[in-house]
Amino acid sequence: MAPKDNLTAVLYGINDMRLEQRPIPVPKPNQVLLKMEVVGICGSDVHYLVSGRIGPFVVKKPMVIGHEASGTIVEVGKDVKDLKPGDRVAIEPGITCRTCYDCKSGNYHLCRDMVFCATPPVDGNLARYYVHDADFCHKLPDNMDLEEGALMEPLAVGVHACKRAGVRVGSIVLVLGAGPIGLVSMLTAKAMGASKVIITDLVDHRLNKARELGADFTVRIEKNMTENDIIKKVKSLLGEDPTVTLECTGAEQSVRVALQVTKSGGVVILVGLGKFEMTVPLAGALVREVNIRGVFRYNNDYPIAIELVKTGKVNVKPLITHHFTIEETKKAFETAKTGQGNPIKILIHANPEWKP
Incomplete structure (x- = not known):
């Protein structure tokens, strides 16, 4: 039976975070459908919650939050060749046009048509299910877990810097x-x-x-x-x-x-x-x-970040200080806002099968 539960964390405005059911998306030919596993809370997520904006990016309509994420593929579009159901991936959250000068010259992170998760008005990925372009999903090696996969986003920033x-x-x-x-x-x-x-x-x-x-x-x-x-x-x-x-x-x-x-x-x-x-x-x-x-985000840095963890040259596990279920999203963001419990990296587990 096809899954129906797509509990999703949606930011409606300043200090107005809600959990709601949304339809499970259908992947396009170049996309994959992901069962979301782990989503980290970034400082930018908290800033949108507290202030409703970051510079020119303003939350004007309900927006799904979250962009530091990993997931398991459950379905692939007809044009996807390099990934298959069951693959565990780190999700690079920015999708580019692939055809402009910056993309073709290797600086795709500077693409003017960048669509980036949880940057208004684009929805993020803190949900049970989410679709993403396959070429921005990076397969995780067997010796890396999904928590490490979610931390590839901030680690890619460090690599790029x-x-x-x-x-x-x-x-x-x-x-x-x-x-x-x-x-x-x-x-x-x-x-x-x-x-x-x-x-x-x-x-x-x-x-x-x-x-x-x-x-x-x-x-x-x-x-x-x-x-x-x-x-x-x-x-x-x-x-x-x-x-x-x-x-x-x-x-x-x-x-x-x-x-x-x-x-x-x-x-x-x-x-x-x-x-x-x-x-x-x-x-x-x-x-x-x-x-x-x-420095602006990252550019071809996910593979390096994954290799650093895979080979043991970097250990990101000690950064993780707090775990929450998606049902506890409001509590997770309150912890991030207040700093109670001395958080470093807070992870939200979207999969209902996860056990602490």
Whole structure:
């Protein structure tokens, strides 16, 4: 008998999350139907819930939430050749046009016609069943589970940031911010050969997690610290200037620190998305030829992320701190909002067969 239960988490507006039944979608010829397994809560999901918007993206109509996900294929469209029912996949949440200049030149993440899960007005994938284009579903190896599969989305961000930074053997890396993206960036930098990684944050439990995951040094940012205080502390612990700085907070003070602390000729990667306009010490960075680069999601980075976990070079499991069923979605988001229980990565299990 065909399944009928497609319980779905839908954001109607600010602090208005509802669970409702929706029809089970039918895959197009190039798509697969997925029984959703694990969906992680991202900071952007919480931002949409709390504020109803991120920059120009505004929730104007009910939107299914969720984009960090894994699932099991239950049906494939007639044109799908490389996947079959029963395959477990990590779902890359952005679908591109595939024909524009950016797509054809290898920068598909910059496609102007990008359709991205849970970015208004596009629905996300926190549901029992969901359809997705097959070529953006990445098969998981046998030694990876579906929880790890859902974490390939944030890990791909870290991979893309470190690739953009040119992290290699001997790199001295500063990571500003020890949230989930800062932590996966740190893990990736270590896997790519960085000899020293130092990471900062305001919150002790995040820094404790960073040390558990292999950070060489941590810096607790106090509210009364100036940017000069932070710079001195970082250089004192490292004994030298970082050659690469990964700014993962989006906070203006943190961006200012990044531009000043990085070694002359080094690289600053702006991963965190903060205010549209900031006041930063740009001239000082330019005369020292500090390379300043932005990051937007990822580009051909899922296969690398999967390989890093498959081969044991990166372990994302310690990032997982909380588990909820899809019926507990509101509770899961409340935990993410309040920070109660010191969450790092919160996972929601969409499959009713899941047992804690």
